[in-house]
Amino acid sequence: MVKVDGTNNKDALIRVRDLDKKYHRGSEVIDVLQGLNLDVSVGDFVAFMGPSGSGKTTLLNLLGGLDVPSDGTITVAGEQINRMSGRVLSAWRARHVGFVFQMYNLIPVLTAFQNVELPLLLTKLSKSDRRRHVETALSIVGLSDRMQHYPRQLSGGQEQRVAIARAIVADPTFLLCDEPTGDLDRKSADEIMDLLVRLIGEHRKTILMVTHDPRAAERAQSVLHLEKGALVEAHR
Amino acid sequence: MAIPLTYNLRSVSNRWVSSIVAVVGIAGAVGVFIAMMSLANGFRAALVTAGSDRNATVLRGGATAELESAIALEQARLVGDTAGVARNGEGQPMISPEIVVVTALPKKDTGTDANVQMRGVTEMAPKVHDRFRIVAGRYFKPGIAELVVGRNANHTVRGMEIGARPRFGGQDWEVVGIFESGGSAFDSEIWLDGNLLAEAFQRPIGLYQSITARLESPSSFQVFKDALTSNPALTLQTEPETVYYARQSEALSTMIQTLGSMVAVVMGIGAIFGALNTMYSAVSARSREIATLRALGFGQGSVVVSFVVESLLISLVGGLLGCLAALPVNGMAVSTLNFQTFSHMAFAFQVSGPILLFGIGFALLMGLFGGIFPALRAARLPIATALREL
Numbered sequence: 001m002v003k004v005d006g007t008n009n010k011d012a013l014i015r016v017r018d019l020d021k022k023y024h025r026g027s028e029v030i031d032v033l034q035g036l037n038l039d040v041s042v043g044d045f046v047a048f049m050g051p052s053g054s055g056k057t058t059l060l061n062l063l064g065g066l067d068v069p070s071d072g073t074i075t076v077a078g079e080q081i082n083r084m085s086g087r088v089l090s091a092w093r094a095r096h097v098g099f100v101f102q103m104y105n106l107i108p109v110l111t112a113f114q115n116v117e118l119p120l121l122l123t124k125l126s127k128s129d130r131r132r133h134v135e136t137a138l139s140i141v142g143l144s145d146r147m148q149h150y151p152r153q154l155s156g157g158q159e160q161r162v163a164i165a166r167a168i169v170a171d172p173t174f175l176l177c178d179e180p181t182g183d184l185d186r187k188s189a190d191e192i193m194d195l196l197v198r199l200i201g202e203h204r205k206t207i208l209m210v211t212h213d214p215r216a217a218e219r220a221q222s223v224l225h226l227e228k229g230a231l232v233e234a235h236r
Numbered sequence: 237m238a239i240p241l242t243y244n245l246r247s248v249s250n251r252w253v254s255s256i257v258a259v260v261g262i263a264g265a266v267g268v269f270i271a272m273m274s275l276a277n278g279f280r281a282a283l284v285t286a287g288s289d290r291n292a293t294v295l296r297g298g299a300t301a302e303l304e305s306a307i308a309l310e311q312a313r314l315v316g317d318t319a320g321v322a323r324n325g326e327g328q329p330m331i332s333p334e335i336v337v338v339t340a341l342p343k344k345d346t347g348t349d350a351n352v353q354m355r356g357v358t359e360m361a362p363k364v365h366d367r368f369r370i371v372a373g374r375y376f377k378p379g380i381a382e383l384v385v386g387r388n389a390n391h392t393v394r395g396m397e398i399g400a401r402p403r404f405g406g407q408d409w410e411v412v413g414i415f416e417s418g419g420s421a422f423d424s425e426i427w428l429d430g431n432l433l434a435e436a437f438q439r440p441i442g443l444y445q446s447i448t449a450r451l452e453s454p455s456s457f458q459v460f461k462d463a464l465t466s467n468p469a470l471t472l473q474t475e476p477e478t479v480y481y482a483r484q485s486e487a488l489s490t491m492i493q494t495l496g497s498m499v500a501v502v503m504g505i506g507a508i509f510g511a512l513n514t515m516y517s518a519v520s521a522r523s524r525e526i527a528t529l530r531a532l533g534f535g536q537g538s539v540v541v542s543f544v545v546e547s548l549l550i551s552l553v554g555g556l557l558g559c560l561a562a563l564p565v566n567g568m569a570v571s572t573l574n575f576q577t578f579s580h581m582a583f584a585f586q587v588s589g590p591i592l593l594f595g596i597g598f599a600l601l602m603g604l605f606g607g608i609f610p611a612l613r614a615a616r617l618p619i620a621t622a623l624r625e626l
């Protein structure tokens with residue numbers, strides 16, 4: 001169940017309280033997030049919407065431990081990540097977060113297989129176990145026949161599916177998707193959304209997704225708007 | 237587990253043009269380094285092989301080189317009677333009293349004068365210096381104004397072919413033979429009758445500069461030395477011939493090495509800047525990839541290791557190319573002034589396994605310096621900012 005009012009939610013997987021994020025640009029201070037609250041439970045599929053520059057990427061970066069808040073707390077599965085050192089946070093990301101970016105961010109010199117294998121190199125899995133996991137992840141996204149292809153040999157939609165395979169291969173606690181369909185045509189975008197919905201339904205993943213696209217947002221269970229640095233529930 | 241090596245290998249080969257700066261710089265520094273070390277090595281080898289471990293060099297007490305030494309005829313006789321000295325079939329002691337004179341003779345290529353070392357010897361000299369071989373003509377006859385010319389001197393000094401009649405020391409001489417002594421310093425000398433040499437250059441007859449004594453065996457040296465130094469009639473000192481020549485080569489080979497190291501260090505600093513440039517541009521071109529790897533959970537340490545390894549890979553290629561480029565100098569002949577004897581001598585570059593390994597080590601050191609700072613920058617990239625870059 002998703003809540004944004006900061007009231008206690010005992011079974012929340014992700015709990016954000018009074019989150020502030022300020023950027024300093026010279027003497028100017030930009031208050032991007034101000035007193036933001038959020039509770040997300042296991043199995044939720046949340047879409048964040050809002051105008052460009054409203055802080056959606058900033059919020060995902062904070063939730064994923066890529067950046068640190070100016071104030072407030074972020075608790076994931078009982079652990080407060082806003083207090084972690086850089087080293088601990090790296091290990092935490094490897095264990096808990098799967099990222100999907102608008103520009104896919106595959107490593108161009110590695111094959112689809114090698115890209116998907118990357119997160120597993122941070123686990124203790126043997127080579128044969130890694131191979132099995134990579135093959136499973138690529139078959140979930142329907143790219144078993146493209147394992148030895150390089151990113152430049154794939155279409156945008158296929159690249160994003162490889163990126164999703166990479167995000168789920170180590171079975172993270174939750175997925176963060178920043179405009180995953182932002183660079184795709186209608187058809188590919190729909191395929192990506194089908195895939196995300198299937199991950200929720202069949203694999204009980206938890207997904208937080210930023211999107212501009214109302215058609216994509218529609219597929220989520222709840223849609224939240226980022227307004228004046230805080231989240232509000234959309235009326236639909 | 238670390239960021240896979242494949243990532244670096246493929247990234248480098250994808251961006252090989254930008255790696256060329258680093259590779260060429262490192263190859264150049266390594267090539268020069270190897271050439272200079274081979275030069276010093278070849279010089280040392282030329283002087284050291286002049287010596288035999290069955291020979292002992294005898295000089296006046298306190299002298300460090302032949303040119304500073306003087307030994308009278310009576311003393312030379314006593315040296316021959318000293319314990320440990322080998323005797324030939326006729327029971328004569330195998331000692332070679334020698335006079336050294338340095339004179340200026342025109343070089344074949346430029347016609348300018350070069351100092352050439354003349355060695356006045358007896359018939360015993362070729363038997364004591366056991367690497368001595370006549371390769372053309374014959375040995376000089378005692379008491380006659382004839383010369384045998386070392387192979388290098390034959391190549392570099394004008395008018396030293398067999399049958400030629402060079403003039404020096406106020407008289408005419410005739411070249412009757414060409415000799416070789418295993419690529420040693422002797423090959424740059426001219427040998428002739430000791431008494432005639434002394435006469436021609438107004439030296440006192442019967443005053444030698446050094447005596448080389450053939451020993452019964454290499455292990456006889458200690459016996460010989462003890463007997464020689466305990467004889468109150470002699471004020472001489474001795475050391476194994478090999479040690480004597482090694483010492484003679486020290487100053488120049490150290491100088492070549494020092495000079496070579498300095499040149500290599502200067503070029504190395506340039507090469508490090510090239511490597512820094514290559515690696516910094518690799519980091520900035522790949523900052524979004526680095527941020528992605530960090531987002532996936534690779535730590536700062538993995539990133540540092542990955543980029544240092546990449547720099548080491550590049551420098552290894554540069555090092556190997558530098559070795560390849562320097563290999564052709566192996567065996568190439570050069571000639572120089574030996575500062576201890578102030579005479580001209582020829583020798584060859586001598587590349588060796590340890591020198592090549594040193595070259596590779598030098599390359600890796602440059603790679604390390606050129607890689608560490610860019611690697612640290614890569615590790616410190618703020619992830620969120622770098623991810624926004626296109």
Ligand SMILES: Nc1ncnc2c1ncn2[C@@H]1O[C@H](COP(=O)(O)OP(=O)(O)O)[C@@H](O)[C@H]1O
Pocket residue numbers: 023024025030032050051052053054055056057058059621
């Ligand atoms: N590193 C930064 N330094 C300064 N300002 C930043 C930085 N990152 C983002 N911003 C600013 O914060 C605001 C929110 O950015 P962002 O989270 O990317 O918005 P969105 O993803 O909703 O488009 C923007 O005004 C942006 O210019």
Ligand SMILES: [Mg+2]
Pocket residue numbers: 056057058
């Ligand atoms: Mg954004």
